[in-house]
Amino acid sequence: MRRSRAFIPTTKEAPSDASLASHIYLSRAGFISQVASGLYSYMPLxxxxxxxxxxxxxxxxxxxxxxxxxxSFVTPAALWQESGRIEKFGKELLRFRDRKENLFVLxxxxxxxxxxxxxxxxxxxxxxxxxxxxxxxxxxxxxxxxxxxxxxxxxxxxxxxxxxxxxxxxxxxxxxxxxxxxxxxxxxxxxxxxxxxxxxxxxxxxxxxxxxxxxxxxxxxxxxxxxxxxxxxxxxxRSGRVSIPEAPVAEFNKFKTPDIKTIEDLENFFKVDGYYTMKCVAKRAVYEEDSEIVLFFIRGCDTLQEVKAQNATGALDIVDVSEEELCELGLIAGFIGPLEQDKAKHVIDIDLKDAKNMICGANEEDYHFVNVDMSVLGQAYFADIAAVNEGDSCPYCSGKLSxxxxxxxxxxxxxxxxxxxxxxxxxxxxxxxxxxxxxxxxxxxxxxxxxxxxxQHHDEDGCIWTKETAPYMVNIMISNIKETAQVSLGEELYEKLQARHVEVMIDDRKERFGFKMKDAELIGFPYTIVIGKELENGLVQIFDRKTKESVSVNKDEVFDEIMRLL
RNA sequence: CGGGGUGUAGCUCAGUAUGGUUAGAGUACCUGGUUUGGGACCAGGGGGCCGAAGGUUCGAGUCCUUUCACCCCGACCA
Structure with missing residues (x-):
């Protein structure tokens, strides 16, 4: 392709709303054009x-x-009704009717x-x-x-x-x-x-x-x-923590803990690691027909993984609940524990199964249980609901997760x-x-x-296409199209490379060297053959986009050299 | 779907608090000239329904109302 004839509208400035490198460079280098929110036209490159x-x-x-x-892209809504996914997909399905009023989705x-x-x-x-x-x-x-x-x-x-x-x-x-x-x-x-x-x-x-x-x-x-x-x-x-902190020593007891509601408060009050505390995350599980409040119990040092929590309940969705809703069930936020309490469905993290020396809410304002042995909850429902933390150990080997x-x-x-x-x-x-x-x-x-x-492949100057993805492998840059020697060598290489089915662009525009180089770097051709000043000495340069290094090659050897590189 | 923001030249943006020449800059584009190894320089030129619709006013890019579009944070994402 001749650059002088190609539709590649490059710009110096990116659209103001682009933040990602791919978005910025694909826009600037003339690859894509936005037409509406989430809709793009693909330009030739x-x-x-x-x-x-x-x-x-x-x-x-x-x-x-x-x-x-x-x-076919247009699909009859009847099929989606048959599978039941017309509801599940909801508004993501773009629906419309044809002239006979039949419903379709894209x-x-x-x-x-x-x-x-x-x-x-x-x-x-x-x-x-x-x-x-x-x-x-x-x-x-x-x-x-x-x-x-x-x-x-x-x-x-x-x-x-x-x-x-x-x-x-x-x-x-x-x-x-x-x-x-x-x-x-x-x-x-x-x-x-x-x-x-x-x-x-x-x-x-x-x-x-x-x-x-x-x-x-x-x-x-x-x-x-x-x-x-x-x-x-x-x-x-995960298979648990790599290093487990020292367990607190205490008898099973109900302990007065005035206004100690957060895990941080508990850690400070008992001088104990959050690992030995238990937190309750209350959520409302929403099913097709109804919904219920579910209490998820996890270690104080963990956080609830909502996708896992949703899977554990089989709910379509889980949403937050307010303290008032908990109050109505007779639960006091900050003091909820899994023992001696069945006011709502419990799901307990698998890591708490048979855990000992635990501190948890006593389901009574200002009281916590200490030294709880979770094995007393034999029949309780355990599931993997906690998010893994960086540093937790791998479920299959002794490695650490990051x-x-x-x-x-x-x-x-x-x-x-x-x-x-x-x-x-x-x-x-x-x-x-x-x-x-x-x-x-x-x-x-x-x-x-x-x-x-x-x-994955860009730098501050633009795109760096990999060999299998490049829109053109080779860009032949004629530095000054007024120099007939440069033009004729460029044209000769262009013909020869095309004959060998190399995807090649020839930059034959009446522009200056710097302008064309910037343009080539922005677009990201893997190789640019620079035909310029050094041609007087019989030399041209092969510029490698990835390394940004140029090597001088004899003009008679450049064809073989570029074929070797491809 | 909740919260926030922005719409002015192809692009990036000034101008809007306090209404008042013919609406601006840079860049891009066209013409001519000079340049020719890292987005050149000089001179001239074309390009705007100031997102849209209503309203207030002698007068609206600017004030008011409505609406549309786009973006950001979050929720969502087979």
């Missing part, structure tokens, strides 16, 4: 990057034996559509397994889109769905997809981690997220210092029969018996990957 990412996905999916399809994900396509067409175990995917625009009417391509309302996603006759076969495919996704992200040149995740409302027996490590990521993940373990904090497990930030670029689920059951998608097994398909689903955010690459 972005379109090229997207195609490259899609090609890599297609190649790896083909190797893994998945077939590409394309489902597809935010395509489980229903895919199941609908397969059901009644795949009817025997002999036709299984199959794995179908598409790369397509999705729409979710997010309450708050932000960060450019990172969280748009309209975005491009690769979504794959596999159908199996057994759980074992689904597990096998799940692992195969994990491997394929690893290859894709590795080829894209990304530093990533595969972590255990909360399956959320989609359900299923397990899920993993693919996290691109970046400080600007919206997710916090806990990773082990020694082994491969990593998990989203929403799902992270936190890092990640961008969720993929999420793979073992769905099981969740959708096939409700949508009545069945096949006949070896015994001629109807069975719902066992399914897996595999998502990868394509447009988000564009942003993720830049989050």
């Amino acid at each position: 972005a379109k090229r990057v997207i195609k490259k990412i899609e090609n890599i996905i297609n190649e790896e999916m083909a190797k893994a034996g998945a077939e590409e399809v394309e489902l 597809g935010p994900t395509h489980e229903e559509m895919m199941v609908d396509m397969v059901r009644n067409r795949i009817t025997s175990y002999k036709q299984l397994p199959i794995n179908l995917y598409q790369i397509k625009t999705k729409f979710r009417d997010e309450a708050r889109p932000r960060f450019g391509l990172m969280r748009g309302r309209e975005f491009i996603m690769k979504d794959g769905y596999s159908f199996h006759a057994s759980i074992a076969d689904m597990d096998r495919e799940f692992d195969a997809m994990e491997t394929a996704y690893k290859k894709i992200l590795t080829r894209l040149g990304l530093d990533f981690r595969i972590v255990e995740a909360d399956s959320g409302a989609i359900g299923g027996s397990g899920s993993k997220e693919l996290m691109v490590l970046a400080g600007s990521g919206e997710d916090t993940i806990a990773v082990c210092s020694k082994c491969e373990y990593g998990a989203n904090v929403e799902a992270a497990k 936190f890092t930030k990640g961008i969720e670029v993929g999420h793979i689920f073992k769905l099981g029969t969740t959708y096939s059951s409700t949508l009545k998608a069945e096949f006949l097994d070896e015994n001629g018996k109807a069975q719902p398909f066992v399914m897996g689903t595999y998502g990868m955010g394509v447009s988000r990957l564009v942003a993720a690459v830049i989050e």
Whole structure:
């Protein structure tokens, strides 16, 4: 492509609302253009990057034996009613009616559509397994889109769905997809981690997220210092504390603790570590029909992990409760304990099971119990509800957990029969018996990957595209287009590189050297061949965007040299 | 969905407290000239329904009302 003819509107200044590097540079370098909140148009450079990412996905999916399809973007609301997700998704589903007043939604994900396509067409175990995917625009009417391509309302996603006759076969495919996704992200040149995740409302027996490590990521993940373990904090497990403080010595007793309501107060009053105190976090668990107050008990040094808490109760949502609501139940905030009290449902953190030497509220104003032995609560309901802390020990080895930030670029689920059951998608097994398909689903955010690459590969001058993602690999910069020798060498290289199918840009604009260099750095071509002053001595320079180093090369050797680098 | 903020030239923003020339700057763009290794310089030029609609006033970018859009913090996010 000739830069003089290309539509690449670069600017010196970023839109005032952009804060993320990817948002700033993709805007400044003329990749994307915002049209409304969460809606972006892809300009030529972005379109090229997207195609490259899609090609890599297609190649790896083909190797893994998945077939590409394309489902319609406009989906009948009836399918969403059938699966029950029209309520679950709520306002995120963009709904509208056609001229005949039939209700439709813009597809935010395509489980229903895919199941609908397969059901009644795949009817025997002999036709299984199959794995179908598409790369397509999705729409979710997010309450708050932000960060450019990172969280748009309209975005491009690769979504794959596999159908199996057994759980074992689904597990096998799940692992195969994990491997394929690893290859894709590795080829894209990304530093990533595969972590255990909360399956959320989609359900299923397990899920993993693919996290691109970046400080600007919206997710916090806990990773082990020694082994491969990593998990989203929403799902992270631990085996307890690495070092346990010395236990206080006391007899079981009810102790007067006037106006001692917070964990900090307790620590100071009893001169004891928060580890040996117990706090109660009261929440209202909201179910489809009704709601109830649930008391979550965790160690004083821990915090409640709300996603875990929600999963433990099976609630659709958990919300805060006021002191007045607790009062109505006869509970006094600051003095609530799990002993001798059944005014509300209890959920106790698993780390408190059989804990000894504990201090907890006595359910009486200004009184706490000391030296409580939790094993007396034999039948109580224990669950993992506490957030892991940095420094907690790994659930699988002796390593320590630490936190890092990640961008969720993929999420793979073992769905099981969740959708096939409700949508009545069945096949006949070896015994001629109807069975719902066992399914897996595999998502990868394509447009988000564009942003993720830049989050991980940029500097103060702009984008640094990796070899597999660069919109153009080589930029030929003619310093002064009035110098015919420079022009003719540039044109010659341009022809030769094109003949070898190298993606090449030639900057033939009537601009000064500095202007063109800044522009090339902002766009982020991996290599720029600078044809300039040194040509008098038979030399040109190859500028490496990543290292910002230039090496002088004889003009007759530059073609071979650049081909060697690619 | 709660709280906050901003809408003036393609872009970044002044101007609005206290209403009053023809609404400004930088940048980008066009013309001519000089420059040509790190976003050049000089001269000239085009470009605005001051987000929209109502109102107050002799007079509104500026005051009042309504509304729309966008952004930020939070809640939410298969």
